[in-house]
Amino acid sequence: AQKVTQAQTEISVVEKEDVTLDCVYETRDTTYYLFWYKQPPSGELVFLIRRNSFDEQNEISGRYSWNFQKSTSSFNFTITASQVVDSAVYFCALKRSNYQLIWGAGTKLIIKP
Amino acid sequence: DTAVSQTPKYLVTQMGNDKSIKCEQNLGHDTMYWYKQDSKKFLKIMFSYNNKELIINETVPNRFSPKSPDKAHLNLHINSLELGDSAVYFCASSQGPSGGNTEAFFGQGTRLTVV
Numbered sequence: 001a002q003k004v005t006q007a008q009t010e011i012s013v014v015e016k017e018d019v020t021l022d023c024v025y026e027t028r029d030t031t032y033y034l035f036w037y038k039q040p041p042s043g044e045l046v047f048l049i050r051r052n053s054f055d056e057q058n059e060i061s062g063r064y065s066w067n068f069q070k071s072t073s074s075f076n077f078t079i080t081a082s083q084v085v086d087s088a089v090y091f092c093a094l095k096r097s098n099y100q101l102i103w104g105a106g107t108k109l110i111i112k113p
Numbered sequence: 114d115t116a117v118s119q120t121p122k123y124l125v126t127q128m129g130n131d132k133s134i135k136c137e138q139n140l141g142h143d144t145m146y147w148y149k150q151d152s153k154k155f156l157k158i159m160f161s162y163n164n165k166e167l168i169i170n171e172t173v174p175n176r177f178s179p180k181s182p183d184k185a186h187l188n189l190h191i192n193s194l195e196l197g198d199s200a201v202y203f204c205a206s207s208q209g210p211s212g213g214n215t216e217a218f219f220g221q222g223t224r225l226t227v228v
Contacts, residue, residue, distance in 0.1 A: 035216055039154070045203060045219035089154055100169075101217070103156045 002027050004094050006104035013082055014112050021077040021107045023092030029053075033095040034068065034075045039106070040088040048090075051075065079109075087111045116140050119204045119220035126194055127228055134189045134223045136204030144168075145187040146217065147179060148203040156203075162187050194227045201225070 005024045013019045025034065036048040049059060051068050059066045063080045079086050092104040119136040126132050138145060146169075147159040161169035165181045176192040187204060201224050205217040 037219075043201065043224075044221045045205075047216045047218065050216045091156065101158065106154045106156075108154075 002029075002094070002096060002100075002102055004092055004102050004104035006090075006092055006107045008107045009105070010108040010110065012110040012112065015084055016081050018078060018080050019082050019109065019111075021079075021090050021092075021109065023075045023077065023104060025073050025075065025092070025094045025102075027073075027094060027096060029097040031097045035093040035095065036066065036075075036077050037091045037093065038088045039091065040085075045091075048077075082109075082111045084111050084113055117204055117206055117218050117220040119202075119223055121223060122221060123224050123226075125226045125228065128194055128196060130194050131190070131192045132194060132225070133191070134202055134204075134225075136187050136189070136220055138185055138204075138206040138218070140206055140208075140218060141185075142206035142208050142218075143184060144207050145181065145184070146203075146205040146207075147187065147189050148205060148219075150201040150203060150222070152200070160187075160189075191225075194225075196227050199225055199227045 003026050007022055011019060032053045034051045038046045038048055049066055056068050056070055065078045067076045087110055089106045089108045091106045094102045117138045124132060144163045146161045149157050149159055158171055159173045160179045162181045164184050178190045180188045201222045203222050204220040207217040208215045
């Protein structure tokens with residue numbers, strides 16, 4: 001089966017806490033790509049990161065970091081020192097070698113002031 | 114300059130009507146998509162076009178018909194609207210055949226409400 005699981009439907013934390021959004025994927029492809037998108041309350045979908053299956057380097061961008069582990073088929077997203085503006089629905093997605101894009105169900109992140 | 118723009122942003126219409134949503138991208142991308150997002154935020158691909166050719170056509174009622182006059186435009190026409198069509202529709206584009214390994218850029222969405 002090819003799928004993306006975001007087991008956390010909703011997470012609520014207080015501002016300045018660190019929070020990790022989990023993403024677990026299943027694929028038999030050896031070449032694939034993983035993505036994270038953010039959907040703030042205003043509704044647009046904003047691209048955050050792309051990672052290909054051959055690049056297991058973790059990535060940090062300001063308060064955002066991503067941990068890609070092929071051994072556990074996970075591509076988790078951590079926000080450090082969360083802010084109210086981080087409140088959004090976050091989607092993880094898998095693009096297969098045939099370019100089919102499979103989306104997770106999304107995690108709603110609520111940052112309370 | 115908006116990279117992927119779709120109009121209208123909001124659309125309220127009665128059951129049985131026919132409506133269109135327009136989408137344009139100025140990124141020079143080869144591939145364009147239509148997605149439907151339901152009330153639970155689940156994203157489902159409907160159609161994908163590469164250089165004006167249909168390459169993905171998921172199980173979507175044939176009341177939905179995409180039209181791509183050129184590779185910068187992908188419009189969505191919906192006939193005989195039903196209550197269940199109420200959703201947010203997103204247009205997106207990406208580079209490369211079938212979108213390649215690149216990320217998709219999304220329009221702001223069109224919230225369709227059928228009453």
